[in-house]
Amino acid sequence: MKPAPFDYEAPTTVADALKLLGSHEDARPIAGGQSLVPMLAFRLARPSLLVDLNRIPSLSGIEEKGGVLRIGAMTRQAKVLASDVVKRHAPLLVQALENVGHPPTRARGTIGGSCAHADPAAELPSAMIALDATMVIAGSGGERRVRADDFFIGAFETALQPGEILVALELSKQQGVSAFLEVSARKGDFGIVTVAARVAVKDGRCIDAALVLGGIAERSVRCAEAERILKEQGATPKAIDAVLAALPLDAVTMDSRSASAAHRRRLIPELCRRAIEAALASQVTP
Amino acid sequence: MTARNVSFTLNGKPATLAVEPRQTLADAVRQHLGLTGTHLGCEHGVCGACTVLLDGDAIRGCLMLAVQAEGLSITTIEGASPPEGLSVIQDAMQRHHALQCGFCSPGMVLALESLFAHTPCPGEDDIREAISGNLCRCTGYQPIVAAALSVAEKNRANLGAAAPSA
Structure with missing residues (x-):
């Protein structure tokens, strides 16, 4: 129940994180760690390098602009759950989060981490699809946007390519x-x-x-x-x-x-x- | 992988440890500092025995790496207990016989500390939600909930607050 050894870096910008992810073949980003750390403990995941996204300020936050709600991928689930603007703009996301884990896992777990992990039994992917969310992905070639319905491919499988990071989720105002x-x-x-x-x-x-x-x-x-x-x-x-x-x-x-x-x-x-x-x-x- | 230094505030005092990146926060406080009040049950985030406070919020000590604590403030059960005697929550748990083997108790106490910090007068639903991620195999939870309710009742009397409508 102890992880295999790995190296660790905690960059402060997305550009640095992408560089680090590109530098090792089996580097992995770590978000809230609520799924990845158990996988490390079971040695289901054995990355050579963990790139910690927790020190990148631009990945956290909730912002409403021009009718679009942008939630940084590293925003904690607890923050999203308690957000009045999310409640107004996308109540389904709050309703889904009420079913996600427990207060201690939501205090660390992130909105983007759960989506990127793509557990078939997780709540957030369904909510993102039902809200027709846009997933914002950063890679070495810049940013690209993917509809939630196209982002989630299979069990633990998403449109994220190796070396890419999910940086934000964008939601139009919920219809209905x-x-x-x-x-x-x-x-x-x-x-x-x-x-x-x-x-x-x-x-x-x-x-x-x-x-x-x-x-x-x-x-x-x-x-x-x-x-x-x-x-x-x-x-x-x-x-x-x-x-x-x-x-x-x-x-x-x-x-x-x-x-x-x-x-x-x-x-x-x-x-x-x-x-x-x-x-x-x-x-x-x- | 070589050990690296990590500095953070532990129970109100600065701490610097040399840890391997793969070491969890719970392992680090137990093994490097001898603070064995943080219990390890499942070591994969299910049982809640390893609960610690991160900037006041309950988190899983086994799901955070010690290196990630750099610059943050961590409270373990040792820091949540007064030097002599018991904290308000610990005292309520003792009076309500809210533990038998005691393995889950540090996690329960800290989960409740986190709840009361945000919600001084929680109702039963709030309490059950707050400890929903902490397994207890002895008590059946009722005495733990009763203990927490008694603290809420005391806070309500002290604050002169109205009972929650829930």
Whole structure:
């Protein structure tokens, strides 16, 4: 349970961090360390060099500018959870964070670290997809932007290339109301099934919807057909029945001793119903 | 890998240690300083026994490398206890029989210290959330929650604050 030896550098700028990451073939960036340090302890990760991002001030902070909320990748989960501007701008992110770990892990864990780690059962990737977030990536060739839906590729696999760093997340103002629900063994554990639901209703019509399942496959699953039904038929009880009938249950591949694939398939419709209803119940007309 | 020096504030006093980068903060305070109040249970962030305070916030001592503490302020259970006797939380835990084997207790005390620093009069839900990342295999948690509630009650009386609506 002790990590294998590695070297350690703590640069203070993104440029220096990129240089260091480029200098070693198996260098790894470390953010809050809440997933990477256990992997080091189990020796599932054995980097030769750890590049600590905790000393880079430009990677932390929450800023709203021109209708876009930019959250630095190293912003602590606890900071985001307690942020009034995030609550106003992207309540779904706060709802998701309430399910992420515990106060001590959220005090160190970062918003970008969880996304870059891309655990298939983590809450934040689903929230980012449901919010249509933009992931801002820095590399030796400059910055590039990737939609969340294209960023998350598979289990622990993202669009980040070796030597690149996730520097920020950008969020447009959330359209509609939302809820994030999950079934987990204990509060704070990874989800067996998670649901991020977002519904935008205007003049009785559903103008936008997102329904994203997590914990069931290699990556979060966007329920395209269910979203289409919501948008076509509105968020009525009858439409919700149709939505639940159109969920991609065949996308469930996660099958473990603690939760079989069949169990997860049984959980999904009820959890989706509750999430959509909870989102609609939270509707406050501005 | 060679050891390197790291300087930080530990329990209010400056400390400098020569550590290997791979050493966790919890290992460093135990092995280099003999501060064995910080317990190590799972060593991968699940049990909370190694909880320490970083600038007042509870964190996992096993998930932070000692080298990362450079310039920061760390409090261990030794620093959260008065030189003589017990802290308010420790005293409440003793009175409510909130420990049996005591292995989780340092982590529980510091998780609660962190809670009370931000929320002097927490309700039961706040308390359960605050200790949700700390495993106790003896008490069933009820006496720990009762102890914390008694501290909240005392703070409320002292502050003349209204009971939380939650």
